Amino acid sequence: MSPTFEKAFRLLMQFEGGYVNDPADPGGETKFGISKSEYPDLDIKNLTEEQAKEIYWRDYWLKARCPDLETVHPKLAIYHFDTAVNAGIRRAGQILQRALNRQGFNLVVDGIVGPVTISTVSRCHTGMLLRDYLLQRLLYYKRITDKNSSLRRFFRGWVNRTLTLYTG
Numbered sequence: 001m002s003p004t005f006e007k008a009f010r011l012l013m014q015f016e017g018g019y020v021n022d023p024a025d026p027g028g029e030t031k032f033g034i035s036k037s038e039y040p041d042l043d044i045k046n047l048t049e050e051q052a053k054e055i056y057w058r059d060y061w062l063k064a065r066c067p068d069l070e071t072v073h074p075k076l077a078i079y080h081f082d083t084a085v086n087a088g089i090r091r092a093g094q095i096l097q098r099a100l101n102r103q104g105f106n107l108v109v110d111g112i113v114g115p116v117t118i119s120t121v122s123r124c125h126t127g128m129l130l131r132d133y134l135l136q137r138l139l140y141y142k143r144i145t146d147k148n149s150s151l152r153r154f155f156r157g158w159v160n161r162t163l164t165l166y167t168g
Contacts, residue, residue: 001053004074005061008081009053015161016085019045024150033085056085064089065113073126079133079165086161087140093117095140099132100124137162 016033029036029044032052036044039055061067064084070077083092090111097109097117103124107117121129141158145151 001057002067002070004070004077005057005066005081007074008061008066008078009056011078011165012056012082012085013049014164015082024153056081060084060089064092065118068113068118069121072121073130075130076121076126076133079130079137082161082165083133083137086158087137091140095136096121096133098136099129102132102136103128134162134166 012033016030019029019031021029031044031047032049034042034044034047034052034055036042061081064080066077066081066084069080080092080096083095087095093111093113094109096113097107097111100107100117100120101109105120105124107120138159141155141162145155
């Protein structure tokens with residue numbers, strides 16, 4: 001596991017606390033942010049932080065292509081990892097592609113972070129990409145809460161989480 005992943009995981013643990021079973025949360029029963037809906041065979045209540053870390057490394061950091069993003073800018077990998085955890089890997093890819101398109105590129109926004117997206121990341125202005133990534137993430141939260149008013153109770157927390165990433 002890379003030092004950037006270690007930092008990303010520590011940040012994530014600030015947002016994803018212990019055991020929660022909030023009926024209004026679309027993730028349902030969770031611990032350390034790992035949800036029963038995503039891992040139905042896992043004993044969520046007895047999940048350890050070390051087990052959660054392994055899941056995040058294998059199923060989010062690696063699958064979301066964070067090692068490729070880390071070579072361009074560690075902070076981008078951290079943003080992308082946290083977005084993948086919070087909104088899903090495909091949605092994180094769409095957010096990244098929308099942010100890249102704000103730089104003047106014309107990527108298909110399909111959420112697949114493949115060779116074209118990765119090579120585009122290496123050709124853009126990193127500071128502007130970091131800003132636009134978080135902006136696209138905030139716009140995503142605005143869109144989903146406008147569509148589904150029951151999610152509005154989570155909006156402030158999502159915004160605070162995004163701003164913490166920016167300052168963290």
